[in-house]
């Protein structure tokens with residue numbers, strides 16, 4: 001974890017994305033219901049890139065991220081389709097043993113609740129050293145020194161004392177910092193963080209975001225689930241917008257914020273407090289299960305939005321990396337109809353402060 005690393009050097013290693021996900025489908029099967037919580041999701045994360053996933057509750061963000069390294073509980077989940085390529089190697093269908101070695105070593109997870117990553121009976125130092133040594137890194141005094149420097153890096157004051165304390169001796173925000181330090185201990189290529197700031201109060205949230213922002217200057221790529229569009233604006237390079245188990249729009253943060261194209265993204269940005277926290281509906285079969293999942297709420301819905309797979313992705317003229325799954329953006333569609341109606345223009349700086 002060289003803090004002064006020049007992040008441009010890694011990109012020369014390979015032009016391939018670090019992670020690419022193609023057609024991921026994960027069913028949830030319980031006694032009561034069976035539905036694809038993730039229904040054909042494709043996106044990629046470049047080396048050192050920060051990608052944020054946004055979308056209302058139940059849209060499949062967590063199941064997507066937990067399917068990558070198989071930590072989604074199976075059952076009730078069942079991953080049925082999709083190619084997941086990490087650092088040039090297919091990892092879908094990998095054995096539990098292979099996945100375990102990828103987790104924490106190459107792809108580390110940080111959860112909403114830091115308790116999930118912490119063991120109450122070991123000191124935080126032991127846990128950080130354990131995370132380093134499992135992955136064949138140093139041992140002995142150099143490991144302890146590195147653990148202290150990791151605690152410093154995540155902003156724990158008096159790290160050389162606190163390294164010998166137990167998780168319960170830390171406040172909620174500090175515990176999440178420790179969890180992040182453990183995740184970073186193996187020097188992962190990708191940090192997957194599922195709403196890591198939600199369980200702490202607002203001032204602590206701001207500090208954790210600052211921490212993540214420092215980390216995004218590093219070579220570590222970050223895949224971050226958040227409900228907070230200000231966090232997206234301040235951290236993300238790219239945004240993935242999910243609705244009803246599908247991705248409806250994805251692209252560089254600037255163009256998605258300045259020209260939200262999918263009617264759902266527009267609605268999300270226009271009243272994001274209300275909409276993004278809306279109750280989980282996908283499990284209750286309230287959304288269409290074919291075509292465009294948003295059509296029942298979409299002011300521009302037409303018969304072409306129904307049936308079959310979700311609409312194809314079309315790129316926007318202004319930015320070839322910005323694509324939207326909406327029939328109105330097809331060559332025969334009339335995208336102006338949708339874009340003109342987006343009266344408010346969202347600039348990244350406007351939302352971020």
Ligand SMILES: Nc1ncnc2c1ncn2[C@@H]1O[C@H](COP(=O)(O)OP(=O)(O)OP(=O)(O)O)[C@@H](O)[C@H]1O
Nearest residue numbers: 028037056057058059060061062063064076282283
């Ligand atoms: N273990 C489980 N058992 C039953 N249903 C589940 C389970 N995990 C996820 N689901 C369902 O799968 C769907 C997608 O859930 P997921 O947790 O991925 O949503 P999310 O976008 O992360 O939502 P939130 O923003 O609330 O975290 C939801 O309908 C959810 O109820």
Ligand code: NI
Nearest residue numbers: 061062063194
């Ligand atoms: Ni979630």
